[in-house]
Amino acid sequence: MLVFRLILIALLTGCAGPVKLSNVKETPELNWESDTFSSVNVPSVESIFYLSDENKQLFLDYYHAPENQEVQGHKRLSNFIALFLSGFSYKGNTYNADLASTEHAGNCLSLAILTKAYALLADLKIEYRRVNSAPVYAKEGGLITISSHVQTHVHAPKKQDIEKGHFYFSKIVIDYFPSGRGMLGDAVSFDDFISMYYQNLAAIELASKNYDKAYSLLAAAIERSPYNVETLNTLAVLYKKSGNVAKAESIYHYILNHTQGSVSALSNYVLLLKQQDRDNEARVYASRYSEIEDDNPYRWYNLANQAYGLQNYQQALDLFAKTSKMAPYLHESFFGQARAYFQLGDTSKAKLAMKKAVELAYTPNEEKLYSAKLHTLKAYEQP
Structure with a gap:
């Protein structure tokens, strides 16, 4: 275990x-x-x-x-x-x-x-x-x-x-x-x-x-x-x-x-x-992740966080998206996508991903956190 x-x-x-x-x-x-x-x-x-x-x-x-x-x-x-x-x-x-x-x-x-x-x-x-x-x-x-x-x-x-x-x-x-x-x-x-x-x-x-x-x-x-x-x-x-x-x-x-x-x-x-x-x-070797067959979305999610921590934002985004495709109910992966999109300069897509994270939030505290992040993103978009 x-x-x-x-x-x-x-x-x-x-x-x-x-x-x-x-x-x-x-x-x-x-x-x-x-x-x-x-x-x-x-x-x-x-x-x-x-x-x-x-x-x-x-x-x-x-x-x-x-x-x-x-x-x-x-x-x-x-x-x-x-x-x-x-x-x-x-x-x-x-x-x-x-x-x-x-x-x-x-x-x-x-x-x-x-x-x-x-x-x-x-x-x-x-x-x-x-x-x-x-x-x-x-x-x-x-x-x-x-x-x-x-x-x-x-x-x-x-x-x-x-x-x-x-x-x-x-x-x-x-x-x-x-x-x-x-x-x-x-x-x-x-x-x-x-x-x-x-x-x-x-x-x-x-x-x-x-x-x-x-x-x-x-x-x-x-x-x-x-x-x-x-x-x-x-x-x-x-x-x-x-x-x-x-x-x-x-x-x-x-x-x-x-x-x-x-x-x-x-x-x-x-x-x-x-x-x-x-x-x-x-x-x-990092380009070979797509060759691996692994049905556990949490392993890909962990890998996505690792890529994000190394500032490999495009790779992190791809891995967060892979996680979401495997387990579309995971709010964490959409939150990850929102962060990656923001780092890549795409605020509009970051906002869409954050909205999805809010919808899927599992606890009130998570929903509150994501809603606050979403509010920040909306404010960031305003001229």
Whole structure:
């Protein structure tokens, strides 16, 4: 659930799904390993979903209670989660199932892990879907964390209509942070889901400069999902922070040349080139954003803000417009367009974009802010 960015945006997909390769079979292997880090023990996959006998029993007592037997299994699981979330502390920590159950706390990935642990006890099938929703930013150890999340889809046991010979399926979607402005993203495979857990833990160690532990966790993530682009992106950030810029650059080249790409990886690489005063190369790579397939409008919005901060106003405008096209309900992207238009000297278009931001404002405070900005723009146009 934590998405980590350096001054080079290092994006982890704790709750965000990875960008898939267009053709994994034809992709060459990446030499990502290094002997500069020491191997450190990391949690096993089994430990991620471990539940103590006491925590198992809490669920099983509810699930097998006589008064609940008329409720379908997947609904029983969903009902238990709903009860469990009463008083739950939505901390940013990524916990395994047992710790989330014991502490009654954790991020959305922790809740998805806990749901999986319960589903295993009840022999229920679950799947994961990424949800692109407004991220939450926090800064720690030089990294900016961006939180997004997944939904868990819990399937009921299939039923057969014997007379007609048809099978019927039903499922319940558990969304731990429901939002009317979220966009359903890609399905997340189980291996990618596991890699998210390791990525999140690695990001914490990376922020604390525990590079050996971060490397070991990322190695575990790659073992589960070798072509997870965001894991590789975070590994590049690790190499950059630990001083091996050449290795970081080789990973960025691999991502950009052998996958569908990553907004965060390309942004990181452009920043790396700028830091080395390789401005011509940076401009060439910055022109490749249009080649990337990424269905998360918030990544493009973040990139647009970055371009605006670098005074690349035309690029910022294009990226804000891309965000609006993907998610036309986002007032933030229209506000961004208004700012970019103003910097480019087009006050009329800035005013139109600001009007749209006012219409879409999600809270009274946002509407008040945008209305004040609009009033300023109108005054600015007057002779």
